[in-house]
Amino acid sequence: MNAIETYYDAVPRSAARVEEIGPFTLFVGTGAWPYYARPRLGVVHEFTPVEIETVRARQRELGVPEAFEWVDETTPSLLPAARAAGLEVMEAPLMVLSGAVPAAVPDGVTVRTIDADDRALPAAVVAQDRGFGGTGEGTDGRADFLRERLRAGLTRMAIAESAEGVLAAGQHQPVGDVTEIVGVATVPEARRRGLAGAVTAQLVADATALVAAARRADSAASGTAGPVVFLSAGEDAARVYARLGFERRGTACIVG
Structure with missing residues (x-):
């Protein structure tokens, strides 16, 4: 902890x-x-x-x-x-990855990591906003802010998309060998298709690859443990994350 x-x-x-x-x-x-x-x-x-x-x-x-x-x-x-x-106070399970479990990707959906120059970024921010109950309007400033963080490597982002557009999105924010998965959201019309789990699995894979690449560049770090990947979630979502290899290790208290 x-x-x-x-x-x-x-x-x-x-x-x-x-x-x-x-x-x-x-x-x-x-x-x-x-x-x-x-x-x-x-x-x-x-x-x-x-x-x-x-x-x-x-x-x-x-x-x-x-x-x-x-x-x-x-x-x-x-x-x-x-x-x-x-x-x-909301008391949310604080969950740490103990062993990644692959997530199924629905037919017709592509799950991928995007960068600052990806054309899907504005749509991804809209999808997140709608997934959390917003309208998707007025998100241009957030997209610009996130673009700069992606460019600086402060945030990493994954999306699930189909011919319908961006259906789900999420991020992780690496600091050294520790990262938190945040903002995983699915647009209302695409829920209950496993998209949040697929995006989370993509973020886990990205975090693991990111740390592995850094360690290949630093021979002194070879052989050390993998990254600490964690998240906090409501009880219903926690059951989904448990199936992806996350275990509850504590309680995140959140106000506001």
Whole structure:
């Protein structure tokens, strides 16, 4: 879990500025993605509702979401404090890949990794937005932001597409040998076809290949373990990810 905690502290810094507020680190997004506050890395602390409210006041002042994320097993005192502060907390299974299992790809569908110059990128962002309940409108800024991250290697993206267009999409965000799979979504009319699982499997394969390539370039790293690939998901989605080789290792607490 230490590797994941270190990752959680590192990954927002490529697109956010940082404020330290008591025992919290507040990440303030500088691009199209909003961020959250997290317990400061390495701090052992009994959190209180007052400390949470101090962060929320600063978030309101900045006009950013009153969002928090943490791992319950690492910071057990934060969940009761958040509830005492009146926050609604989603507890999502935190799952780590233990052994990749191939996913079936439906007939007529292609699953592939795309880069910054791929013509499908804008449609992929629209598909994600629709998959999460949006209309797909007004996503040009997000597509431009994501294009720059893809170009810089900060984000990797996979899509499932057919003659109908982009049906599902998702990303992973590598930092060293650790990466989190995020944003996997399927457009409403293409659900229950296994597309989210197929995209996730493609992202896992990409993460594994990415680390393997880096290690081939660094002979001193040869023979070491594979990447840490993880995600957090709702209970229904967690069952899908379990079939792909992910195991629950903890609980991701999410507010906002």
